[in-house]
Amino acid sequence: AQTVTQSQPEMSVQEAETVTLSCTYDTSESDYYLFWYKQPPSRQMILVIRQEAYKQQNATENRFSVNFQKAAKSFSLKISDSQLGDAAMYFCAYRSVYSGYSTLTFGKGTMLLVSP
Amino acid sequence: SQTIHQWPATLVQPVGSPLSLECTVEGTSNPNLYWYRQAAGRGLQLLFYSVGIGQISSEVPQNLSASRPQDRQFILSSKKLLLSDSGFYLCAWSSDLHYGYTFGSGTRLTVV
Numbered sequence: 001a002q003t004v005t006q007s008q009p010e011m012s013v014q015e016a017e018t019v020t021l022s023c024t025y026d027t028s029e030s031d032y033y034l035f036w037y038k039q040p041p042s043r044q045m046i047l048v049i050r051q052e053a054y055k056q057q058n059a060t061e062n063r064f065s066v067n068f069q070k071a072a073k074s075f076s077l078k079i080s081d082s083q084l085g086d087a088a089m090y091f092c093a094y095r096s097v098y099s100g101y102s103t104l105t106f107g108k109g110t111m112l113l114v115s116p
Numbered sequence: 117s118q119t120i121h122q123w124p125a126t127l128v129q130p131v132g133s134p135l136s137l138e139c140t141v142e143g144t145s146n147p148n149l150y151w152y153r154q155a156a157g158r159g160l161q162l163l164f165y166s167v168g169i170g171q172i173s174s175e176v177p178q179n180l181s182a183s184r185p186q187d188r189q190f191i192l193s194s195k196k197l198l199l200s201d202s203g204f205y206l207c208a209w210s211s212d213l214h215y216g217y218t219f220g221s222g223t224r225l226t227v228v
Contacts, residue, residue, distance in 0.1 A: 045206060104216065
């Protein structure tokens with residue numbers, strides 16, 4: 001079974017600065033998808049960015065980018081020019097492509113605090 | 117466009133009472149449906165998933181059950197709630213292997 005580990009329970013950043021959230025995973029599969037979800041205080045889960053394992057190019061969505069290191073099984077999220085609205089819990093997630101139903105496996109999350 | 121509705125938003129129930137949480141999806145057909153629970157504001161635990169009407173798979177043994185009476189309806193139930201059932205319950209759907217899930221707004225359940 002796949003596992004996802006987020007080793008940082010909490011991170012802090014100042015507005016306009018850059019912060020990187022770490023995620024590692026364990027799998028024996030060669031093809032899969034990785035995701036970062038944001039959960040603000042409203043608790044609505046919002047998809048931030050996704051990465052397909054067979055693509056070497058790192059995904060980017062505006063101020064959010066990932067550093068995908070397949071050999072190291074690492075998938076970190078970089079948030080540039082941090083804003084107060086970025087404060088939230090961030091979850092890393094893994095999804096297999098080999099299973100017909102393909103459920104998401106989540107890490108335990110990293111709480112991001114943003115200060116003015 | 118596709119939307120997912122989940123209700124109620126908040127629920128306070130006594131121990132031993134029944135539970136019914138409902139989730140519906142609009143704008144798509146034959147979605148994969150999921151129930152997750154988030155305890156203590158941390159990680160998400162997959163409870164049930166369904167790939168079609170009447171097809172339910174359970175990930176963890178517990179006193180909860182799920183049903184899918186219609187293509188786009190997913191219900192989470194319990195006959196007798198326990199204190200340990202308290203938490204935040206999220207419904208989600210997916211229909212494309214290339215994308216993550218789309219989540220409902222969640223139900224905060226407090227068992228007293």
